[in-house]
Amino acid sequence: MAQPPPRGPGGGLPFQAPPPGQQPTPEQIRHMQMQIASEAQKAGMTVPAYIEKVKAQAMQQHQMRQQMAQQQQQQAQQQGGQPRPQIQQGAQPGQQVPITPGPPKPEATAVANFLRGQDMKVRTCIFQEKRKDMFKVKRAIRALQSDAYVKARKKNALLPEVNDRVTAENTFKLLPLSLLALRVSKIDPHEGHSHGKKKRVKGLWTVKVEPQQEARDDYHYVWLYEGSQWKNKLYAVGALVLILAVVFFPVWPYHLRLGVWYLSMAMLGVLGLFFAMAIFRLILFLLTMFTTPPGLWLFPNLFEDVGFFDSFKPWWAWHEDDKAVKMRKKGERERKKSRREAKEDGKGAAAGKTNGKTNSAKAIEPAAKVEPASQMARPGTASATGTESAPANGQTSVQQRNITPRVEEIEDD
Template identity: 70%
Template structure:
């Protein structure tokens, strides 16, 4: 015989046999209490409601400290932004939260820690800002500070993220692995938006964008002015023509100077090696004025210089260092040089000097150039 049907598993639809069995058990319990089935169901509902209210009262009593009830931490349910959340975001964006740059979907975002935001909400600066802006919520304790901070993820202005390895999950795919940038976290958005001290959040809110709007307006005015060039006054059009001719002349002069310095280097490479460069920093990654300083310099082979420095023996480098230190050291006494005991160098007889006998060595100071990185 098959076993009697038991209660349904959680998340599973009950079978007709299970429904029939539960109805029979409910009717038996109601008959024991002298009630009908609908009256028994209403009694169960009332008991469940009383237990829920008792749990809420117990939690409210536990959260009272010193006669000042703390605010209960509310869950986070994302929704459209409200003015209070925007006001909190504007305040936190103006504070020093020590943000760092991270990568979210290959886009750069500003990331900060929750504890610095909570600290800013509990600071006197927030109280001063709240006196000027009534939209900012009141912060009296840690729970109210967390509730104020949770307005950001509820309005999708900032979201909690965690660090991930960008190379994980890309093995076996046809596309290339994403390039890992040193010093930048690759993050992903977490499902549960908590507000612990060590949690990291990224800003999705970029502020009022006043500068971007001004730049866009300036670009639009510039485009309209260029399009309306035929309607400009004659004096302005002539001024623009002279200005454009002057810019073209400067560009042409730059190319002439670059060609002349190359010809000068090639000529001096054979006549006066290693060759002379006019404005050696002209194409280097330096500032505008540094590109024309110095005016001239001799050519230096950086690869050969690096190779010679790498092949130099350690003993030779130590002797050069000792010579530099002795050449720059000042004498501390007025003793004559003849008082220093010295012995002449041994003759070519194969006999070495006795042990412990001081030998005078001539040390020459050598100046080494630091290798450019």
């Protein structure tokens, strides 16, 4: 006897989806929308809330099936039998089934901790309305093939061995398999909206996860692994201690309260001097802007995003407009690029020189073992060193060709 089809949350029949690979017709779409609206009305819910409830129920059923499969697999292992491979529903024989990421492996966590400690020139991005760190694959592969990874592997046995590019990529792929980092691409969050576009912050991407988690050099990955949280916990404990200390300030000893008062007065004095200096530098700039344009700034980096000591370096500088700042930064980038290229050329030349000497030594080795036949045939001929022999019995000496092997440098292209 056939079982009745499952009913929805409202008690009615759920909408019938079209067969796989077939697009629904407009009539089917309207029928499904009407059926969903009627089911939501019966359940006393709005259509979006009803859809979310159906999704939650489907997700709960899927998790229950997974838990049951894991329990069966554990029971099979305890009984000594071989666990049967799990077949995903809907997958045909011979069809490629997507990899389902599992919990973080210890090896993946070790690789993530190592890469988080390396300088991979991360940049900030917006992922699921949160700020995350993003990096390029080529910098991670370069870090895995560096000497620092070899040293770290001697201290941590969980780090996999990396010998070449293939093993480096396989090690890097442990991150997406354990959901520690995922490949993302740039998107426009306001695409398709009718309202005005919000001004995007320069260098701040809004990204989405890509289905294909590959490891090409120009791909970007976003960190989902935040590392150890002991610093955040320590900051939280310190903030709590500070709040308690402020609350119990009236019961402090007299000398401590007097010291805090003097310290607060000193901080107010420093703050007043800072405001006075800011006003003075502004007045100085306005005066010099008209007398000696383009104007003189005292402590030009005072309000820049730099360190405390760097805010007072240099002491003074002439005013720069946006164009001058762009030209200066462009020149700095070109100088850094030229220094980096010169460094790479120097390494390449040193490696080429070493390879050339090795190849030349290998070419000399068989030639040095060959002895000319003329030396063993007649006395009085040239020696093995190629020098002229002395005349014997008054005969005229014969000058022989120099056959000493010569070493030539070999240059790499």
